[in-house]
Structure formats: structure tokens, C-alpha cells
Amino acid sequence: MEQRSIAFIGAGNMARSIIAGLIASGYDAKKITATAPSETRLAPLQHDFGINTDSDNLRAAQQADVVVLAVKPQLMADVCLPLQAVDFSNKLVISIAAGINSARLATMLDSQLHLVRVMPNTPALIGKGMSGLYADSTLAPQDHQFASDLLQAVGEICWVKQEADINGIIAAAGSAPAYFFLFMEAIQQQAMAQGFDEQTARLLVQQTALGAAEMVQANPETDLATLRQQVTSKGGTTAEAINTFNHHHLTEIVAKAMQAAVARAQEMEQLF
Ligand SMILES: NC(=O)C1=CN([C@@H]2O[C@H](COP(=O)(O)OP(=O)(O)OC[C@H]3O[C@@H](n4cnc5c(N)ncnc54)[C@H](O)[C@@H]3O)[C@@H](O)[C@H]2O)C=CC1
Ligand SMILES: O=C(O)[C@@H]1CCC=N1
Numbered sequence: 001m002e003q004r005s006i007a008f009i010g011a012g013n014m015a016r017s018i019i020a021g022l023i024a025s026g027y028d029a030k031k032i033t034a035t036a037p038s039e040t041r042l043a044p045l046q047h048d049f050g051i052n053t054d055s056d057n058l059r060a061a062q063q064a065d066v067v068v069l070a071v072k073p074q075l076m077a078d079v080c081l082p083l084q085a086v087d088f089s090n091k092l093v094i095s096i097a098a099g100i101n102s103a104r105l106a107t108m109l110d111s112q113l114h115l116v117r118v119m120p121n122t123p124a125l126i127g128k129g130m131s132g133l134y135a136d137s138t139l140a141p142q143d144h145q146f147a148s149d150l151l152q153a154v155g156e157i158c159w160v161k162q163e164a165d166i167n168g169i170i171a172a173a174g175s176a177p178a179y180f181f182l183f184m185e186a187i188q189q190q191a192m193a194q195g196f197d198e199q200t201a202r203l204l205v206q207q208t209a210l211g212a213a214e215m216v217q218a219n220p221e222t223d224l225a226t227l228r229q230q231v232t233s234k235g236g237t238t239a240e241a242i243n244t245f246n247h248h249h250l251t252e253i254v255a256k257a258m259q260a261a262v263a264r265a266q267e268m269e270q271l272f
Helices: 013-024 039-049 057-063 073-083 102-109 122-126 141-152 165-174 176-193 198-218 224-231 237-247 250-271
Strands: 006-009 032-035 052-054 066-069 092-095 114-119 129-134 155-159
Touching: 006 013, 006 057, 013 032, 013 039, 013 122, 013 129, 013 141, 032 039, 032 057, 039 052, 052 057, 057 073, 066 073, 073 102, 092 102, 092 141, 102 114, 114 141, 114 165, 122 129, 129 141, 129 165, 141 155, 165 176, 165 250, 176 198, 198 224, 237 250
Parallel strands: 006 032, 006 066, 032 052, 066 092, 092 114, 129 155
Antiparallel strands: 114 129
């Protein structure tokens, strides 16, 4: 892919995940700069990936071809204010923040932007990310391509046609690793309650989750319900477990949780 210089403004969990994935995919470390106010965040990035770091957001943004906004949404306005001094006319801006829309970002940076909103997730760290992307029709094809290549370097991508759909990506992918971790935590806890030590309980859940996910991936023609039914022998143990989930309305709980994630993103759009 094209090797543009990239400044990550904010060097937290998500920026680290993308940077790790980019480096693993062969992106030139010297073309990447990450910023944060404290050395505690920056030193490990420099050490682990050989990228440049800077505590000066303005300098990093001015020197970059691509500026990735990767701070918490509640900090975004404060972080963008000094960046209003940057000439964005020849830069691509990528925001990974939840709950801050394009119009708001343009106001925060007081510029017309070449902007892509991206909703990634942390498995980008191991090249297994899932990112949703949105840009309006004014984005140049080469910027569209660069954003695609960047996120494809760390996983799968999906462009959405309407900006509001980014909130759906948050619910289904951005936040979703945490749902699976929660589910795995619950299985691990119960396996321990049933007598397994912590390490064995973890092995049981992680290998099963991996196997299930890989079966889904390896059988694109088979729908998820069929894969479930193949495990569920009539009158057997799985049927009892699934009946218990259904009795307690698991599907409705998941729907409510995803709707709550979307509602929070919409609320954040008003707040920040
Ligand atoms: N963590 C996740 O799974 C995902 C996060 N996001 C988005 O990514 C963004 C960052 O989230 P996380 O990485 O989880 O947060 P984080 O708290 O781990 O990272 C934020 C980073 O910003 C840095 N920072 C604070 N003030 C700064 C300043 N003035 N200038 C430069 N850097 C500053 C902090 O040092 C920290 O390293 C958020 O907007 C979030 O909505 C999007 C998708 C998934
Ligand atoms: O929890 C959050 O707000 C961010 C966005 C998606 C994942 N983490």
C-alpha cells in the first residue's frame, strides 16, 4: 500500500492496536508517529514498534499526510482546538472516535476536511480487526483507497453509505469484542465453579471460542443457526443449555445491549 506519513493523535488502546497491525503487515515504522501527553504511553510504542513519538500534537499533525484522531470523544474538542492552526487542505483526516460526527469534527478543526470516519475494533492488534468506514461523496478516490488499504492491513473492512450506520458498526463490531469477552468470562467462571482450575477453564473457553469462530469463517455457505443445530443433539445436553438461554431471553438481551450502544453513541453526538 501507499506509504503516507501518519500521525496518530492519541496513543491509547485502539491506536496501539492499529499501529501493531500496521507494523506486522509491513508498514514503514518511520512513517508513523504517535502522540500523547505522557511518556508512559509513548515509550512502549517506540520500543515495541520502532515508530516515532511526539508529545506535540500540532507538530505531529503538521508533518503528517494523514492525521488519525484517536483520543477519547470527551477530549476531542480540546485536542482539536490547537489543531485548527494546521492546513488540512492536502491532508486526509481519519477519526476513530465513537459519537462524534463529520460535521462536528469539521467544526472542531475549523476546516473543510478530507475525512473518513472509521469504527475499528481492538482485534486489529493481531490483524483480525473489523472496521466500518464512512466518507461523503467528496472524498477523493485515492484517499478512499488509502483508508481501505490502511484498515485492510489490520483486518476486514466494510464501507457504510450513511454516516448514521457507523453507530450500527459500533454496536455490532467496535464494542462487540467486549461482549464476547464477557460471555467467555461467564463460561470460565462457571467452569471454575464446576471444579476446573483457572488456567484449564480459560483453555476450555478460548479454544472453544476460537474453534467456533473459525468454523463460522470456514463455512460461509452455512448459516449460524445450522452450525448451532449441528451441536444440538435432540434430547441432549446442548438442547438443555440453549433452552435455558432462550428461557432467559438471550436474543432480546443482546438486542437491548446493541440498541443501548447505539443510543449512547447518539447521546455522545449531542454531548461532545
Ligand atoms: N478501545 C476500543 O475498542 C475502541 C475505541 N475507539 C475509539 O478510539 C478512541 C480512543 O479510545 P481508546 O484507545 O480506547 O482510549 P485510550 O484512553 O486507551 O486512549 C486515548 C489516548 O489519548 C491520549 N491522550 C489524552 N489526552 C491527549 C492529548 N491532549 N493529546 C494527545 N493524546 C492524548 C491518552 O494518553 C491515551 O493514550 C476513542 O475515541 C474511542 O471512541 C473506537 C473503536 C474501538
Ligand atoms: O466503548 C467505546 O466507547 C469505544 C467505542 C467502541 C469500543 N470502544
